[in-house]
Amino acid sequence: MDSNVRSDGWYFVFVMLIMVGLIGKSIHGQIDGAPMSKTEQEGLYYAIQGFVGKWWNGSDLYPDPCGWTPIQGVTCDVFDGFWYVTDLRIGQIHDNSLPCHPNLEFRPHLFQLKHLKSLSFFNCIISPSHGPVTIQSANWDALSSTIESVEFRANPGLTGQIPTSFGNLKRLQSLVLIENGFSGGLPGSIGDLTHLKRLVLSDNLLTGKIPDSYGYLSELLIMDLSRNSLSGTLPLTFGGLTSLLKFDLSRNQLEGEIPSEISYMKNLTLLDLSNNKISGELTFPIQEMGSLEELILSSNPISGDLMNLNWENLHGLMVLDLSNMRLTGGIPEVISSLENLRFLGLNDNNLTGNLSPKLAELADLNALYVNGNNLTGDLKFPREFYGKMGRRFGAWNNSNLCFSVATMPANIRPFGVKVCSEVPS
Numbered sequence: 001m002d003s004n005v006r007s008d009g010w011y012f013v014f015v016m017l018i019m020v021g022l023i024g025k026s027i028h029g030q031i032d033g034a035p036m037s038k039t040e041q042e043g044l045y046y047a048i049q050g051f052v053g054k055w056w057n058g059s060d061l062y063p064d065p066c067g068w069t070p071i072q073g074v075t076c077d078v079f080d081g082f083w084y085v086t087d088l089r090i091g092q093i094h095d096n097s098l099p100c101h102p103n104l105e106f107r108p109h110l111f112q113l114k115h116l117k118s119l120s121f122f123n124c125i126i127s128p129s130h131g132p133v134t135i136q137s138a139n140w141d142a143l144s145s146t147i148e149s150v151e152f153r154a155n156p157g158l159t160g161q162i163p164t165s166f167g168n169l170k171r172l173q174s175l176v177l178i179e180n181g182f183s184g185g186l187p188g189s190i191g192d193l194t195h196l197k198r199l200v201l202s203d204n205l206l207t208g209k210i211p212d213s214y215g216y217l218s219e220l221l222i223m224d225l226s227r228n229s230l231s232g233t234l235p236l237t238f239g240g241l242t243s244l245l246k247f248d249l250s251r252n253q254l255e256g257e258i259p260s261e262i263s264y265m266k267n268l269t270l271l272d273l274s275n276n277k278i279s280g281e282l283t284f285p286i287q288e289m290g291s292l293e294e295l296i297l298s299s300n301p302i303s304g305d306l307m308n309l310n311w312e313n314l315h316g317l318m319v320l321d322l323s324n325m326r327l328t329g330g331i332p333e334v335i336s337s338l339e340n341l342r343f344l345g346l347n348d349n350n351l352t353g354n355l356s357p358k359l360a361e362l363a364d365l366n367a368l369y370v371n372g373n374n375l376t377g378d379l380k381f382p383r384e385f386y387g388k389m390g391r392r393f394g395a396w397n398n399s400n401l402c403f404s405v406a407t408m409p410a411n412i413r414p415f416g417v418k419v420c421s422e423v424p425s
């Protein structure tokens with residue numbers, strides 16, 4: 001009994017000692033026992049100061065930027081007993097994030113951070129009030145053995161070319177440059193980034209051809225070059241992108257035919273080539289791409305007859321948008337067996353024949369557009385179908401199409417379609 005009390009007492013003293021130790025340590029900002037080297041710490045302060053402005057001096061506000069007084073947007077890790085910055089996020093990610101300075105600069109200190117893995121700028125370089133900001137190509141090589149992710153998103157004031165030196169960041173897995181002001185050609189050197197999984201360059205002002213070298217990115221899962229002004233044909237090397245899941249080149253000026261090598265992308269779920277000048281016939285081996293969920297080729301001068309494709313193989317399709325092309329022939333009834341289909345856009349083509357009422361059996365279908373064709377005959381969908389779809393059933397501008405009025409309440413009649421009795425038969 002007595003000895004138990006005594007040992008409890010010792011235990012209490014022991015716990016107190018630990019707590020005092022912890023508080024003491026926290027005052028010195030070294031709870032984890034990891035200090036930060038002077039060069040790394042100053043490098044961080046000076047790099048951030050370059051982005052947010054000279055008024056900012058982190059050394060007072062954040063004496064221990066990786067420990068007890070972390071800087072918003074800075075993530076650290078311990079290497080050999082010292083703190084290092086691994087992840088730096090600049091820009092207005094949170095309400096209380098530091099806003100970027102209009103005259104921001106990429107100081108050399110940024111490139112001295114020894115273990116930087118991920119760097120991102122969001123909504124940061126907005127209006128170039130003192131002239132546009134460009135990224136110098138030099139310096140980046142210093143990050144080549146550590147950096148895995150580079151992201152610039154929503155920085156319209158960021159202009160000039162994509163630095164070719166990004167091609168030397170050989171550990172890069174993700175390069176995301178969305179909604180910036182980058183112009184000029186795509187650097188071929190990006191094709192050297194053999195570990196790249198994600199390449200997203202959408203919504204810039206990029207021009208010229210897509211380099212053949214991009215077809216060598218054999219680990220790539222996502223390629224999105226949409227919303228630029230890229231021209232020329234699709235490289236034949238793209239058959240090498242065998243891992244690809246999402247492939248989006250929409251809203252460019254691309255031309256020529258879709259190379260048959262595209263069918264080597266066996267795992268592809270999204271193919272979006274819409275709003276280009278791609279031509280040729282819709283007879284390429286798309287039907288072998290059984291993993292496709294979204295096939296979007298709209299607004300291209302591609303011709304072809306839907307009847308000639310083997311739709312059964314594309315049983316995973318959820319979105320099929322072939323609108324505003326040069327399709328002719330009928331709409332195959334077998335499309336109504338694609339049971340995951342949610343969106344079917346065949347409008348503004350030159351399709352003929354009848355529209356099968358079996359399409360109404362697609363339980364998930366919530367948009368069906370066949371307007372602007374040359375369909376004929378009587379629409380025979382059940383009235384619940386018109387009720388469910390409303391304006392998301394588009395059949396107008398088919399001058400020889402009609403519907404029977406007998407059982408149809410006025411409020412669910414298909415928009416822009418004549419009553420059959422008005423058509424002389």
Ligand SMILES: *[C@@H]1O[C@H](CO)[C@@H](O)[C@H](O)[C@H]1NC(C)=O
Nearest residue numbers: 045046049056057058059060
């Ligand atoms: C912050 O202020 C200290 C002391 O005035 C100075 O030594 C340091 O260089 C400054 N750091 C930056 C990033 O300006």
Ligand SMILES: *[C@@H]1O[C@H](CO)[C@@H](O)[C@H](O)[C@H]1NC(C)=O
Nearest residue numbers: 241242243244265266267268
């Ligand atoms: C395609 O996906 C399957 C299943 O996820 C995977 O095992 C296979 O490695 C992938 N193929 C390629 C070429 O990446």
Ligand SMILES: *[C@@H]1O[C@H](CO)[C@@H](O)[C@H](O)[C@H]1NC(C)=O
Nearest residue numbers: 326328329349350351352374
């Ligand atoms: C549609 O096809 C018909 C018959 O082949 C043809 O006469 C017509 O010019 C085509 N219309 C358009 C808009 O391509």
Ligand SMILES: *[C@@H]1O[C@H](CO)[C@@H](O)[C@H](O)[C@H]1NC(C)=O
Nearest residue numbers: 350352373374375376399400
């Ligand atoms: C619609 O098809 C008919 C023949 O079935 C053809 O005479 C007519 O030119 C076509 N109309 C359009 C607008 O393509």
Ligand SMILES: *[C@@H]1O[C@H](CO)[C@@H](O)[C@H](O)[C@H]1NC(C)=O
Nearest residue numbers: 371372396397398415416417
């Ligand atoms: C049908 O097409 C014409 C010309 O192409 C267009 O002006 C008209 O608005 C269209 N009708 C409907 C109901 O969309």
